[in-house]
Amino acid sequence: MNKKIIIRTLEKIALYMELKGENPFKVSAFRKAAQALELDQRSLDELEDVTKLKGIGKGTGDVILELVATGKSTVLEELQAEVPKGLVPLMKLQGMGGKKIAKLYKELGIDSAEALKQACLDHEIQKLPGFGPKSEEKILKELTEFDSKPGRHPIWKTEEAVEFVEDILSNIEGISEFSVAGSYRRTKETSKDLDFIVATANPAAVKEQLLAALPIQETIASGDTKVSVTVEFQDPIDIDFRLVAPEEFVTALHHFTGSKDHNVKMRQLAKSQNKKISEYGVEQEDGTVATFASETDFYAHFGLPFIPPTVREDGRELDLLDDIPLIVDLPDIKGDLHMHTTWSDGAHSLTEMIDACRSRNYSYMVITDHSEYLKVANGLTPERLLKQNAEIRELNQKYDDIEVLSGTEMDILPDGSLDFDDEVLEQLDFVIASIHSSFQQPREQIMERILTAMKNPHVDMIAHPTGRIVGQRSGYDPDIELLLDWAKEYGKIVELNASPYRLDLAVEHLEMAQEKGVPVAINTDAHAIEQLDVMAIGVRHAQKAWLKKDNVVNTWPLEKLKEYLKK
Template structure:
């Protein structure tokens, strides 16, 4: 349990109450409690009694105590039972908050996306106070866009489902090995469904235990070695489980990881050696079946190096084997240069984040809390930023083998100016500039804002350069090729934001950055210590673009980074 989880739960309760039509003062109480926690610069462990904070009343205090004691909130669980489930997905529509959904439900009985679409087509929405024809057209467009991506689950949603299933599989006796496979294992941005390979000598018992443990809504197929089910995990998601003998595990994992084109090339290669690949093993020229203890052994059997799942896509990876040794890997990462603490909207304090990063074996890091414009994230004023800067300088004295860079994630404002002046920026080690507002501005205006940051010699990196959220929003539509040309011209780093929500830049733009010689930083944008783990997803995403280690700045020693920034 950490502060961010409590804040998100309080905010979720407020939204559910709003949709339900609860007293606005009650809704406000939960938002005020969330804000009280957000504005407190201490982490949960540093607050002696969180329920005694100013802004937290009896009701909200009980919810917080419940969360700390049990990890759950009975208040939220009751609300989730009471509020029609079809209303919750409507929150994903841009501009659709709890108040609007409550009005649609109360006035028109709208309880699902389908009902909302029909009401738009019947022109019922525009008749409601506070909506009008333009609002109705906008809602219909957003619904249409939402429906145009059917059956694809973004990686940030499948990641949570994978963890949930892995916990279940890890607790079932009789399973010797298991792994997710398919497009998720290849780090695709979206997946139609999930695939798991399970090694067991007792498939019947394992299958029974698995079906009993999963929240199955529908069983699509159930055979001796394959189970296909629809599981309710936030949204409905289809999952295929393959139960194989332990000795078949590796070849089955390779086969069901794919991609189809990769498997075709591998079968062609095997055929050229008078062998035959199947999910059960590799048939040898003498008719015997070879099995393997690792995928590295599987590839070595054909005289090849291990090919990471992330690059097994179009089959052409077979022709690029000589590039694999230079591909960036997780063990190459020596730093994380974008993260947040309780000074702004993070869950853990500055010292806690430092220790969390050090425990990963990195040699340096950058603290980059939000700037003052982002009030919703408790952004730092110049005075607070310089106070934090002083604390970082003092903290650095503790370590002889580790460096903490003082920094900021500074907003590029809607009018094109930067959130801090050069006098403040000049006192920092690492300056990130990013856009968090006015996404609907024309492209020319967006590009002028980015150019302002590019031209400033004190700005070192442009964060999440397109502002996209995978599977949810496209961002602010910059001319990315021009952005990268400017980065090259003005000596800036561009970010690959490793958060599975962002993965920004996308693969095609990372490829373009490398071609142009623009350095990339893979950063977690962590708002809690546990989010530092998403570095692994970011590295796999980088591998999909065939990013070389030397092109990723947080594989560099600090001296090289400082020389680049100075230059």
């Protein structure tokens, strides 16, 4: 449990209360409690009694204490049971807040996207006070666009589903090993469904336990060795389970990881050696079937090095074997250049984030809390930033195993100016510039804003350069090729934001950056200790672009990085 989880829970309770049509003062109380926690610079462990904070009353305090003690909220669970499930997805529609949805539910009984669409077609919406014909037309347009989105799940949703299923599989008796396969294992941005390979000598017993443990909405198929189900997990998701004999696990995992083009190339190679690959093993020239203890052994059988799942895409990986050792890998990462603390909207304190980075054996790290403009994230004023800067300098003297650099994630403002003056920026070790506002501006205006940051000699890196959220929004549509040309010209780093929500830059843009010789930093943008773990996803995403470790600045020794920043 950390402060950020409590804040999100309080905000979720407020949202569900709003959808239910509760008293606005009760709704406001939970939002005020969340804000009180957000604005306090201490982490949860540093707060002696969180319920004594100004803005937290008895009701909200009881919820917080229950969360800390049990990890759950009875209030939230009751609200989730009472509020129709179909109302929550309506929040994804642009311009549809909790109050509007509650009104539609109360006045017209609308409890789903289908009911809302029918009400629009019947012109019932425009009759309600506060809506009108234009609102109705806009809602219908949003619904149509929402319906037309491809039936694929973004990686930040599938990641949670994978963790949920892995937890179930790890507690089922009779399974010797298991792994997710398919496009998720290849770190594709989106997946149509999920695939799991499960090794067991007793498939019938495992299948029985699996079906009993999963929250199944629909059973699509249930054979002796294959189970296909639709699982209720936020948005329903289809999952295929392949139950295989332990000795077949490796070849089945390879086969169902794919991609199709990779498997075709492997089968062609096997054929040239008078062998035949299947999901059950590799048939030899003499008719015997070889099985393997690992995928490394599988590839070695054909005279190949291990090929990471991330690059098994279009078949070219078998022609670029010499490049595989050069690709960035997780052990190459020496530091993280983008993270937040309780000084802005993070869940943990400076010392807690430092200790977390030390536990990951990083040589260096940068604290980059938000700047003043981002008030929703409790952004730092110049005075607070310089006070934090002094505290970081002082803390840094305590450690001989890591260097803690002082930085900021500074907003590029809608008018094109930067949130801090040069007099402030020159006192920091590392300056990130990023856009968080006015995404709808014309491309030319967006590019002018970015150019301002590029030209500033104190700015070191452009963060999440397109502002996209995978599967949800495309961002502010910059001219990426021009942005990268500017980065090359002005000596700036571009970020690969490793958050599974962002993965920004996208693969094709990372390939372009490497071709142009623009250095990349893989950063977590962590707002809590556990989010530092997304570095692994970021690295796998970088591998898909064949990003070489020499092109990733946070694989460099600290002295090399410092020398680059001086230039």
